[in-house]
Amino acid sequence: MEKFDVAIVGGGSAGLAALKQLSNLGKQAVLLESGKAIGSKSISGGILYSKKPKHGRAYNVEDVYGQEFVTEAPLERSITKYILHATSNEKVFSIDLSSAHSYQTNFAYSVLMNKLNTWFAKQAGESAEKYGGGIIPGVHVQSIEWNNGATIVETNELERFQVKAIIAADGVNSEIAELTGARQKFVPEELYQGAKVIIKLPEQIMEQRFNISENDGAAHLFSGDIAQRHIGGGFLYTNRDTISLGGVYHYDSLLEKVVEPYELINKLILNPMVREFVKDEVPQKEEIDKTLPKEEQLRIRFAVSKLIRTWQDLRQSYYSTSGTEDLIKSGKYKTREEIVARLDMIRKDLSSKYRTRFITDYVELEYSAKLVPDGKRCRMKKPNHKNVLFVGDAAGRGIFVGPRIEGINVGIDDAVRAANAISRSLDRNNFDYEYLGGFYAHSVDESPYTRDMKQIDKDYLKIFLNATKDIPKDIIGSRYSMIFKLMSSETFRGLAVGFANILGYDRLLPILESEETYSKVPIELAEKLGKRLTSDYRPSIPSIAERVSKLKYDDDTVSHIKVNKPTSEFMKKMVLLCPTKCYSIEDNQVVLQHEGCIECGTCAPETQWRHPRGEKGISYQYG
Amino acid sequence: MESSRLKISVIIKLEPDFSEGNVSYNSDGTLNRAETKSILGPHSAVASMAALHAKVMHGADVSVGTMGPPIAEQALQQSQLLCDADELHLYSDRIFAGADTLATAEVLRTGIDKMHDGEKSDIVFSGHRASDGETGQTGPQTAWKLGYPFFGNVIDFSVDVENRLARVTRLVPIQGLYDVIEEIEAPLPIFITIHPSYKPTFTTVSQRLSFFKCQKEARDRAALYKNYLKTFTAQTLGVDPKLVGLPGSPTIVYRVEKIPRAKTSRMAEIIEGSNQDQIRAVAKKITDMIKVKEI
Known part of the structure; x- marks a missing residue:
C-alpha cells in the first residue's frame, strides 16, 4: 500500500x-x-x-x-463601497456601511x-x-x-x-x-441557503453605473420586502465584467415559509434599483419567416447567431481598457473609432437584414446555490x-x-x-x-x-451604529430603541456589550436575527425615508429550466442521494426548496431526479447525501 | 540504472481532420486537401497515449517519429502534448512522396533505429490504422522490417522492466463471433498497434501524480516543440533511395472507387416554442415514430 x-x-x-x-x-x-x-x-x-x-x-x-x-x-475588483439598502416596493433607503466593511480590513476583493x-x-x-x-x-x-x-x-x-x-x-x-x-449533520437552524446568478455587464458600463474607478468595486446588500419575510437578504457584488447577484436566507426561515430560492432572486431582480444596476443592451432575434425554404431558414439562424456573438464579444472588448488595447495591439483595428464603426456596422446589418431588435434587458450567465454554515450556531x-x-x-x-x-x-x-x-x-x-x-x-x-x-465586537458595533445614527429611532421600533440608546452612549456601550456577551449569542440571536430586523424594520425605513425609484423596462427573467439548461453536468448513472422517507413533511418541502427542482411529488411520494442536482445539500438533513463519484455531477464555469 | 530505462518509440501520422465542420470535399466527392485542416490522426493519438502510460508507469524515454511534409511537425507537436516525448523525428524529403505502406515502413524503420541515440527501442507503438488510408499495413510492415514480434489490436499492456518482459492483452476478432481476449507474454523488444478502444488508467496516487506531472511537462515541452525536433532527409537518414518513395512502392493502385453516398435517412426539424411546448412536441414526434416502427 x-x-x-x-x-x-x-x-x-x-x-x-x-x-x-x-x-x-x-x-x-x-x-x-x-x-x-x-x-x-x-x-x-x-x-x-x-x-x-x-x-x-x-x-x-x-x-x-x-x-x-x-x-x-x-x-x-477591490470592494471599496459597501452599501445596505432597505427596500419596500419601489422605495429604497440606503445606508453607507463602507466604514464597517473596511473595519480591520487589509483588502477585500470580489x-x-x-x-x-x-x-x-x-x-x-x-x-x-x-x-x-x-x-x-x-x-x-x-x-x-x-x-x-x-x-x-x-x-x-x-x-x-x-x-x-x-x-x-x-x-x-x-x-x-x-x-x-x-x-452530526448540520440542521436547518444552523445553516443559510444561498443562491446566486452571474450577470454579464461590460466593464466600463459597470464603472460608470456604480461610480467606481477601473479596479474598484461595490457591494450592495438588500433587506426589506425583497426578503419576503425571511431572515436574510440579497447581495450584489461587482466583478470585473460580471455581477454576482443573489440571496442568503436562514434555512429554518425558508422551511417555515417555503419559497423557491430562485423566486427570491427573481424578486431581487425586479427591484427597481437592481433592475437599473443590471440592465444592458441586449439583441433580440426576430422570428424567422417560416415560408422560406428550410435551408434558408437554417442559414439565417446561423448568420444571426454568429453576428450577435461577434457583436457581443467586440462590445465586451470595446468597453474594457485592456480589451481595447489588446484589439489594437493585435492589429485588427487601428483606433477605438474603428471598433465603434465595426460595432455600428454589425448592428446595422443585424437590424436591417435580419430585423434583430436591440432592447433593454439583462443577461444571466450562471445560476448556482450552496448551503452556508452559520458559525455562530454550528462551528x-x-x-x-x-x-x-x-x-x-x-x-x-x-x-x-x-x-x-x-x-x-x-x-x-x-x-x-x-x-x-x-x-x-x-x-x-x-x-x-x-x-x-x-x-x-x-x-x-x-x-x-x-x-x-x-461574541459581539463593540468597536465594530460602534462603527455600525455611527453609520446608522441619522435614522430616527422611533422607526427602529420599541424593541431596539433601548438597545440603540444604550449602545450609542460611549459609557454604556462597554457595559451593554459586556452584558450582552454574558447573555451569549445563543440568547441574543433570536432578537437580532428575526423577521423584525430583516424585514419589518427595513420595510418601514424604506416606506418612511426611502426614495421612490423607477425603472422602465421589464427584465426577461429565465425560468428555472432555462437556468439549469445552461449548467454543465456529467451525470452519473446512479444517484448520489437516497431519500430516507419519501412521505416526510420535510421532503415535501424540498419540491420547492431544491434550487434546481430535482424533487417532485408522484402519488403523494417525493421523487428525486438527481440529474439536475447542483450538490448544494439542501435536502441533506433527511437524505443519505454523498458527493457524486469522481468527475461526476456539476461543473461550474464561474462559481 | 539509466541503461535499464525503457525506450519507447511511437510512429504517427498527420491526417485530414474528418471531424464535422473541418472536412471539405471537392465537387466530385473527393477530399479537398487544401481546404481540409490536418491534425494528428485519431489512432496516432491513441498510440501516443499508450506511450504516456508506459512513461508514467515506468519512467520511460519516449521518441515520436513521422514521415510526411514539413507541416507534419504539427502532428509531432500534438503527439508530444499527449505523450510528453523526449525526442521528435520528422522524416521529410520529396523523394519519399508517393510511398506505399512498404516504402513508408522502410523510412520509419530506419528512423526508429536512429531514435534514443541509436539504442534499440524496447516497445514501438503505432496506431491501429490511418483514417485516410485505412490499410492498417504500415505498423505490421515496420515491425517486420525491424524484426520485432508484432501484436495488433492491443487494449492493455504492462511491462516487467527488470525481467524485460511485456504482457499484452489484445482483442482477437473471430468472424461471426464476439471478440476473444488474448493475453500474451513476450520478451522485449516488441511492436504494438493499439486498438482504438484503449484507455490508459492510473489507479494509484503515485501514478496519478506522475501522470499530471508528465501532462504538465508535456504542455511545457509542446509549447517549445522545435527544441525537441530533428528533421531528416533521405540523405541524413541514410535510406536506400530504391527502397523508398515511388521506386520503393510495389503497390499498384488499379482503380479507385468512390463509396456511393448513403441515402439520407435523417431529417432535421427545428421545434420552436417555449420549453414545455418544445418538449411536448419532441416527445410527440418520438412516440409517433415508435408507433410507425411498430406497425
Missing part, C-alpha cells in the same frame, strides 16, 4: 490553502478533489477578505501565497471561485510537487479506516493508501465528518477527530454578523492552523490526539474569527 504524509480532502479555497501551507513548511501532502477539475464545484458569494484584527492573529491569503497574490491572482481556485491550485500544486505531493482531481473519498494504528483512505477511483493525518476540507456537507462521526467546538482536522465550511465556520459576511478567509485561516499543527506533528512523529488535534483545536479557538463567532 502506498504511503503519504497528509491527505487533504476537498480542493476548495481552504483545502488548497492547507496544501500550500504544508508545502511552504516542506511537508508532503496529497489533495483529493472530486470535481473534474479544481474549482468546478466551488462557489461563493463572494468576497475574499484579508483582515488585521486588533487582538490575535488572522492568517490571510497573502500569508499563504505571498504578496504576489494581490498582483497576480485573478481578482475581480472573486469568482472557479478562476481563483484554479490559480490557487497552480501555486499549491507546484509547491506540493517539490515534496512528492500534489493535487488529484476526479477522485471521491469514500471512507477512512483506522487499522492497527494506520489511517487508510479509500476512494471510488484509486487503490487504498495510507496517511499520517487528514485535513477535511470537503465543505458544508462534509462526508468525512459524517463517515468519521466527528459531528465545531472540537474541529478534530482522531488524526482528522476539519477546516472551513466542513467545520461549520462562517461569519454572519449583521452585514458582515465572511467565509473564504475564515477557511484559509483554519487551513493554515491545521497545516501548522500537522507539520509540528510530522516533525515529532507524534500524532496523539492531544498533540495534534488538541493543539489544532486550541489554535482555532484562539483565532480572531472564532471570537467573532462567539
